[in-house]
Amino acid sequence: MSGAADGAWAPERRLLTVGLIGLVTAAAFEGMAVPTILPALVADLGGLDLYGWAFSAFWLTNIIGITLGGSDADRAGPARALAIGVVLFAVGLVVSGVAQNMPMVIAGRAIQGFGSGAMGSVVYAAIARAYPSSVTPRMIALVSSAWVVPGLIGPALAGTVTDALDWRWVFLGIVPPVVIMGLAVYPQLARLGPAVRASAAGRSDTRRAFDALRLAVGSTLLLGGLTIGDLPVVALFVAGGAWLAIGALRHLLPVGTLRLAPGRPAAVAAAFGIAFAFFGTEAFVPLSVVDVRGGSVTLGGVALSAAAVTWAAGSWLQDRAASAGIRRALVTSGAGLIGAGIVVTATVLLPDVPVLVAAVGWAVAGLGMGLAYSMLALVMLETAAPGEEGFSSAALQLMFTLGTAFGAGFGGAIVALGSPIALAPAIGVVFGLMLVMALLTVGVSLRVPRGPSDVRAGVSRPVPSGVPLEHP
Numbered sequence: 001m002s003g004a005a006d007g008a009w010a011p012e013r014r015l016l017t018v019g020l021i022g023l024v025t026a027a028a029f030e031g032m033a034v035p036t037i038l039p040a041l042v043a044d045l046g047g048l049d050l051y052g053w054a055f056s057a058f059w060l061t062n063i064i065g066i067t068l069g070g071s072d073a074d075r076a077g078p079a080r081a082l083a084i085g086v087v088l089f090a091v092g093l094v095v096s097g098v099a100q101n102m103p104m105v106i107a108g109r110a111i112q113g114f115g116s117g118a119m120g121s122v123v124y125a126a127i128a129r130a131y132p133s134s135v136t137p138r139m140i141a142l143v144s145s146a147w148v149v150p151g152l153i154g155p156a157l158a159g160t161v162t163d164a165l166d167w168r169w170v171f172l173g174i175v176p177p178v179v180i181m182g183l184a185v186y187p188q189l190a191r192l193g194p195a196v197r198a199s200a201a202g203r204s205d206t207r208r209a210f211d212a213l214r215l216a217v218g219s220t221l222l223l224g225g226l227t228i229g230d231l232p233v234v235a236l237f238v239a240g241g242a243w244l245a246i247g248a249l250r251h252l253l254p255v256g257t258l259r260l261a262p263g264r265p266a267a268v269a270a271a272f273g274i275a276f277a278f279f280g281t282e283a284f285v286p287l288s289v290v291d292v293r294g295g296s297v298t299l300g301g302v303a304l305s306a307a308a309v310t311w312a313a314g315s316w317l318q319d320r321a322a323s324a325g326i327r328r329a330l331v332t333s334g335a336g337l338i339g340a341g342i343v344v345t346a347t348v349l350l351p352d353v354p355v356l357v358a359a360v361g362w363a364v365a366g367l368g369m370g371l372a373y374s375m376l377a378l379v380m381l382e383t384a385a386p387g388e389e390g391f392s393s394a395a396l397q398l399m400f401t402l403g404t405a406f407g408a409g410f411g412g413a414i415v416a417l418g419s420p421i422a423l424a425p426a427i428g429v430v431f432g433l434m435l436v437m438a439l440l441t442v443g444v445s446l447r448v449p450r451g452p453s454d455v456r457a458g459v460s461r462p463v464p465s466g467v468p469l470e471h472p
Contacts, residue, residue: 047102065117070394151308280407314370334372341365
């Protein structure tokens with residue numbers, strides 16, 4: 001157990017801890033606020049036909065930012081990647097905040113996405129390199145807790161600012177804290193310098209950028225194909241998108257991830273599964289409460305806020321359990337709780353079930369996410385070979401992002417196809433699909449390292465020269 005002298009709040013690391021938590025908090029506020037103000041933005045600027053691109057542009061460039069940010073954190077140290085991420089995130093906020101039309105908003109969101117991806121991959125790489133291993137679980141819990149306040153008050157605060165001032169100030173108001181926290185963190189990370197690799201040099205940044213772009217295009221084609229009515233065109237888009245995405249992932253993920261190999265690869269794959277199941281369900285929880293059951297928008301938001309609180313609670317339980325040597329059991333339990341939460345939440349579609357049950361069910365799922373994701377992050381950092389902390393963080397963030405996008409995308413396609421007939425059955429099918437994914441992830445979690453001894457055995461080994469790499 002770490003004491004005050006070597007903990008997260010030790011004098012030499014106190015500013016870094018505050019800065020990292022502050023950056024995650026600011027990014028979380030942005031993530032919770034933008035969906036809240038977009039209707040007001042569209043009412044002001046127009047461009048309803050481009051509404052979806054305000055989200056898609058962010059996530060597509062986020063993939064590229066995650067990939068290049070993690071790679072650069074290993075090659076040049078985390079300071080440069082973080083600085084680029086902070087600058088781009090802030091510039092994107094300003095562009096969106098002063099936008100005169102929807103295309104300009106989308107351009108700003110694309111810049112934000114790149115910066116957010118770079119910052120996200122650097123945060124975990126910085127935790128791995130700047131803190132003792134005994135403190136890593138505590139830092140993961142602290143970073144996860146940074147989402148609680150934004151999850152509770154972010155949407156309401158964004159709505160209040162929009163009503164009292166203007167939606168533009170929601171974007172512009174986040175800029176100062178992002179810049180301040182970036183300035184606080186940069187000197188601390190600059191001391192770390194480039195990482196010393198234990199394995200052969202990998203793909204160049206140019207090739208990784210190409211892989212990331214290929215993945216973004218492939219994911220767009222695959223998800224876009226799900227919303228096209230013409231079956232031959234659907235098949236073409238889905239097949240082409242899958243070919244591009246899978247080919248790119250072979251170079252961006254640890255060897256064996258796509259075949260669910262035991263150990264580190266299974267941990268990366270499990271991150272995709274829990275994100276798919278959780279966010280694929282969460283996207284339709286408010287819709288179930290408001291449109292199916294006639295509940296208030298506030299009640300729909302309560303369910304999401306409850307999950308934010310229990311997610312943080314799960315992260316702190318992970319901190320306590322890590323010292324007990326539990327790894328696999330926490331991931332398995334977390335995935336199981338997500339499945340149980342989906343089942344409880346789905347009962348709100350039944351007319352005789354109290355609407356408040358949605359909040360109870362989603363709180364259970366949030367607890368599962370806190371347990372599973374935080375432990376997967378810990379496993380990825382523990383199994384990272386020296387010099388590959390950035391790659392490990394990027395791989396985890398990448399699969400989590402893809403799981404989020406694909407879960408919501410598949411769910412949206414199902415609802416779009418079924419809602420003209422009846423909304424409740426369509427959402428029920430979505431919840432059923434997400435439950436299947438949660439149960440499949442339980443199976444994958446059984447291949448995650450069992451405890452510290454398995455984790456140490458799964459640490460990457462140096463790769464002999466001339467052996468082809470599936471990752472850098």
